[in-house]
Amino acid sequence: MYIQLLYMKELEDILKTKSEMPLAKKTVLNISYTSTTIKDSMLHVLKPFDISIEQFNVLRILRGQHGKPTNLQDIQDRMVSKMSNTTRLVDKLILKGFVERFICEKNRRKVDIFITEKGLKALLEIDPVIEKTEAHIASPLTQEELQTLNHLLTKLRD
Amino acid sequence: MYIQLLYMKELEDILKTKSEMPLAKKTVLNISYTSTTIKDSMLHVLKPFDISIEQFNVLRILRGQHGKPTNLQDIQDRMVSKMSNTTRLVDKLILKGFVERFICEKNRRKVDIFITEKGLKALLEIDPVIEKTEAHIASPLTQEELQTLNHLLTKLRD
DNA sequence: GTACAACAATTGTATATACAAATGTAATCG
DNA sequence: CGATTACATTTGTATATACAATTGTTGTAC
The missing domain is CATH 1.10.10.10 (Winged helix-like DNA-binding domain superfamily/Winged helix DNA-binding domain)
Known part of the structure; x- marks a missing residue:
């Protein structure tokens, strides 16, 4: 994940700012990007176990x-x-x-x-x-925020 | 996506109930699963364009x-x-x-x-x-809920 | 001017998903 | 009892990612 920190490119800029992107598009992008960063973390820690x-x-x-x-x-x-x-x-x-x-x-x-x-x-x-990796991934949010996030994701899939 | 509706299996059950799964693990699973369902939708509508x-x-x-x-x-x-x-x-x-x-x-x-x-x-x-697909994906949530979802996802990646 | 290090892309190989076709087995129908 | 349909898995082929090695080019040091 440190490689990604070296490049602060358009993607994070778009996702972090109130850009003109429609909210639906921004949501889809945000979920996809977040999922990819999570997978990369998992991949990284699983690598030694082949x-x-x-x-x-x-x-x-x-x-x-x-x-x-x-x-x-x-x-x-x-x-x-x-x-x-x-x-x-x-x-x-x-x-x-x-x-x-x-x-x-x-x-x-x-x-x-x-x-x-x-x-x-x-x-x-x-x-x-x-x-440990999952806990680390979730650590920037409070328990309440995690509950809200899960609730919103589940509702989104209905 | 209709194929998935035919199978209501453990995954949706886990994500929709207050199961004993730790919140961090549930969050990671939820993001991954939601991203996959979104990708499947995109794949489906892109297919005719090869x-x-x-x-x-x-x-x-x-x-x-x-x-x-x-x-x-x-x-x-x-x-x-x-x-x-x-x-x-x-x-x-x-x-x-x-x-x-x-x-x-x-x-x-x-x-x-x-x-x-x-x-x-x-x-x-x-x-x-x-x-149109992105709008459809986002449609179960209100504008405020989408704002909150995006905010939480961005905060998660910090 | 030459050798070496670094850069940028390409290629090789492995894994996963996507989707259809093929194969073997079981159930059903006449 | 044989033919047909359906089922479950396997196989074939294509695409994308993951990661390292290779290749050609450029920059730097002496």
């Missing part, structure tokens, strides 16, 4: 299933991006030994996916780092 | 230069994602005839990039569609 944000999210989804077999659609429905190619994400996690995949005995079109012990261990290591 | 959001943004940046030669770093500094591979984006816009690239005479390490007439025409066609 895992992407999306792979990490898949592991968290599987952990949340508490050993219950999960199929690809279940995973995909719980992901931030609903159009992601979940087969490929799972393929890479298999290569890392973090998940395993079996053909579903009841319905062989489906696959049953589980997180492995290695995957759970990886999450135990990464969780505190991510939580 | 242009991506990022390509569209590059054209807008170049139009904003009013014919002034622009180099790759200038473009990249003004983009939402500062790590994008701008060379590749410009390559694709050249293939579409929307921009042209010349070696800078003063400094041959640099390239001068211009939007073409065809590119300007494309923007004239796309602009109203995008503005």
